[in-house]
Amino acid sequence: MKRPDWPVDAVPYRRTPEFDETTVPKGLLRAHSTRDKTWARLHVLDGRLIFRDLIDGAELVLEPGIHPLIHPQRLHEVAILGSVRFFVEFCVRPGDSPPRT
Numbered sequence: 001m002k003r004p005d006w007p008v009d010a011v012p013y014r015r016t017p018e019f020d021e022t023t024v025p026k027g028l029l030r031a032h033s034t035r036d037k038t039w040a041r042l043h044v045l046d047g048r049l050i051f052r053d054l055i056d057g058a059e060l061v062l063e064p065g066i067h068p069l070i071h072p073q074r075l076h077e078v079a080i081l082g083s084v085r086f087f088v089e090f091c092v093r094p095g096d097s098p099p100r101t
Contacts, residue, residue: 006069010039010091013098018045018087021080028088029080033073035099039091040070047084052077062086 019025031054034040042051044062051060051068054075060068061081070076070088092098 006039006071007093010093012089012091015089016087018085020085021047021083024078024080024084028078031075031077033075034070034090036072037092037096038072038099039093041067041089041091042070042078043067043087043089045085045087047086048081049084049086050079050081052079 019028042062044064044066046064048061048063051062052058054077060066062068090098
């Protein structure tokens with residue numbers, strides 16, 4: 001499956017709190033996806049973690065400054081590599097309503 005291009009007009013509407021290796025929600029460590037029309041960026045602030053795209057099998061080691069683009073409804077997961085601090089930023093395109101949480 002070809003990934004759609006990241007929309008240049010996507011804007012942030014919400015972000016998670018900062019997580020670390022002890023506070024990361026268990027749901028992020030197993031297969032999950034964003035909602036329809038919801039894009040996301042993962043921001044590593046300190047340390048490293050692994051990002052896995054479960055559709056194409058791609059695996060990236062993330063460090064500060066590397067922000068994978070998470071496409072709507074695409075299965076993925078993360079794995080912790082020691083001490084880490086990160087958050088997730090959710091984006092939506094103009095005209096698409098942010099999902100209710």
